[in-house]
Amino acid sequence: MPYVSNTIPLPRNLDRRVKITDEDKERMRYLHKSNIPIREIARQFEGVCSRRTIQLVIFPERLAQARKDFIERSKDGRYRPSKEKWNAIMREHRAYKHKLHLENKI
Numbered sequence: 001m002p003y004v005s006n007t008i009p010l011p012r013n014l015d016r017r018v019k020i021t022d023e024d025k026e027r028m029r030y031l032h033k034s035n036i037p038i039r040e041i042a043r044q045f046e047g048v049c050s051r052r053t054i055q056l057v058i059f060p061e062r063l064a065q066a067r068k069d070f071i072e073r074s075k076d077g078r079y080r081p082s083k084e085k086w087n088a089i090m091r092e093h094r095a096y097k098h099k100l101h102l103e104n105k106i
Contacts, residue, residue: 003094005101014100019049025057032058
């Protein structure tokens with residue numbers, strides 16, 4: 001029997017897959033519009049995300065192209081984890097969501 005929490009979407013603040021918040025993204029865009037170089041912005045977010053991630057946030061057209069390129073490159077399956085590894089990842093994620101549901105956080 002599946003967990004009830006499987007159908008409940010995670011709030012962004014509890015989703016461990018999220019690297020940077022929406023506020024951080026807005027701050028990156030603001031700093032870039034203030035003529036601060038991307039390398040300097042990356043130094044401020046060191047340890048949080050990469051310089052490439054910052055570029056993809058600031059320039060959405062690059063993000064669209066990167067997604068398109070990734071889909072083309074991944075057609076042969078080389079970027080996918082093995083079935084066993086993916087099952088372990090999903091099992092751990094479902095257990096995390098279930099724990100949050102039992103603690104009444106979602």
